[in-house]
Every structure is written in C-alpha cells, then in structure tokens.
Amino acid sequence: MPFLKTDFPGLMVFEPRVFEDSRGYFFESYNQSVFNSEGINIQFVQDNQALSSFGVIRGLHYQLAPHAQTKLVRVLSGSILDVVVDIRKGSPSYGKVFSVELSAANKKQLFIPKGFAHGYSVLSETAEVFYKCDTFYHKESEGGIMYNDPALAINWQVPADKAIISEKDLKHPALKDHSSNFTF
Numbered sequence: 001m002p003f004l005k006t007d008f009p010g011l012m013v014f015e016p017r018v019f020e021d022s023r024g025y026f027f028e029s030y031n032q033s034v035f036n037s038e039g040i041n042i043q044f045v046q047d048n049q050a051l052s053s054f055g056v057i058r059g060l061h062y063q064l065a066p067h068a069q070t071k072l073v074r075v076l077s078g079s080i081l082d083v084v085v086d087i088r089k090g091s092p093s094y095g096k097v098f099s100v101e102l103s104a105a106n107k108k109q110l111f112i113p114k115g116f117a118h119g120y121s122v123l124s125e126t127a128e129v130f131y132k133c134d135t136f137y138h139k140e141s142e143g144g145i146m147y148n149d150p151a152l153a154i155n156w157q158v159p160a161d162k163a164i165i166s167e168k169d170l171k172h173p174a175l176k177d178h179s180s181n182f183t184f
Contacts, residue, residue, distance in 0.1 A: 003038050003111075008086055008093040009184070010113035012038075013100055014072070018107055027107060029074060030132065040111065042070055044132040049076070052122045052129070055162040059119015059169065060085055060145040065181050067138035068114035071131045078127030079103035080120040081157050085145060085175065088115035091184035095175055097152050102129075115182035117145045121156040121163075143180055144172035151175055 004013040018027040028034070035042065052058065060083070063069050073082055082102045086093040101123070102108050112118055120129065147154070147169055156163070172178070 002034065006098055008084075008096070008098050008116075009091060011084065011086075011098060011116065012111045014109040014111055016107060016109070029109070030072065042134045044072070044134050046133045046136055047130065048133065048137075049128065049130045051126060053126050053164070054122050054124060055158050056164045057119065057121045057147050057156050057158060057169070058166075059083065059147055060117035060172065061119060062087065062115075062117045062143050062145075062180065063135070063138055063141040064143055065114070067135055067141035068182070070114050070134040071112040071118060072109055073102065073112065073118075073120075073129065073131040074107070074109040075102045075104050076128040076130050077104045078122065078124035079105070080122055080124075080127050080129060082110050082118075082120045083154055083156070084110070084112055084116040084118050085152060086115065087117050087145070087175070087178070087180050088182040088184040091115070094184070095151075097154055099154070115184070117143075119147060121158045123157055143178065144169065145178050146172045146174050149174045
C-alpha cells in the first residue's frame with residue numbers, strides 16, 4: 001500500500017507509485033478510490049499553493065471545528081520540513097510532534113487529519129507547496145501554536161538567524177496556553 005502509518009492516529013505519509021522512463025515520470029498524486037480503500041473518505045473542496053524562499057517557517061496553524069481542515073500536502077518544487085502537532089485532547093499522541101521531509105524529488109505527501117496544528121520550513125532555495133483541504137478557509141476559525149514553543153522543541157532545520165516568520169505567526173501562544181476544541 002502507498003500509505004505509511006505513523007504513531008499518530010490518522011496521520012499518514014502517502015508515497016504514490018511513480019512510473020519513470022526515458023521521457024520522465026508519471027504518478028497519480030490523488031486517486032479517490034485508492035484513498036477510499038484505506039478508509040479515507042474525504043471530499044476535498046479547496047486547493048492551496050504557496051511559494052516561499054529558504055528559511056521561511058509557516059505555522060503552526062489550524063482551524064477550529066466546525067471549520068477544521070483535513071489536508072493532503074505535497075511539494076511541487078524544492079524541499080520542506082513538514083511539521084504537525086497533535087492537539088486532539090485525549091489522543092495518545094497529544095502534544096507530540098511529527099515531521100517529515102517532503103520534496104519534489106521524493107514525491108511523498110502528508111495526510112493530516114483534523115485536530116493537528118500544521119506548519120513547515122523551507123529547506124531549499126525556494127519551494128512550491130500544494131495542499132488539498134476538505135473544508136473552506138474560514139478566517140474567524142484560525143488558531144495557532146508558537147512555532148518555537150520550548151515544550152515542543154521543534155528542529156525546523158533552519159538556522160535561527162535565517163528564519164523568516166510572519167508577524168502573525170510570532171504572536172501564537174505556546175501549546176500549554178492555546179485553546180482549541182479538538183477531542184480524540
């Protein structure tokens with residue numbers, strides 16, 4: 001199966017089957033029947049794409065229920081460190097961090113269920129990130145966790161003096177101080 005389960009319930013790395021030959025390569029980045037066969041019955045309604053340069057750290061973001069989003073994240077060019085934190089109260093992995101390198105070269109994707117704070121850092125000169133969402137963006141439901149919360153000890157793989165963080169992301173609370181409505 002193209003899905004690698006993690007120690008975080010519902011969080012999976014998707015590795016599509018890639019067909020390569022002298023002309024290049026081909027793969028299905030999303031096939032509803034393949035996801036359905038894994039028990040993932042999601043209807044994606046919005047695609048997002050972002051271009052960022054080396055050192056950019058975006059996150060850690062989420063939308064509160066009932067506007068919470070399931071995401072399928074992949075990289076079209078370059079490389080990122082994709083990071084999630086389980087914020088579902090009662091989850092065996094609550095407050096734990098999972099990270100994986102996603103790149104245009106490895107073609108891995110991260111399937112992130114509702115109840116995770118999500119972010120990434122750009123490891124290459126630039127990176128184009130593409131992700132599918134099952135719920136529309138809803139500004140009033142935005143939430144976040146401090147990207148550099150000492151309790152999470154995330155290694156973003158970017159030198160501190162090269163990190164580029166938005167003003168909004170600098171204002172997020174620590175995990176212990178955040179307020180979300182996710183339960184496992």
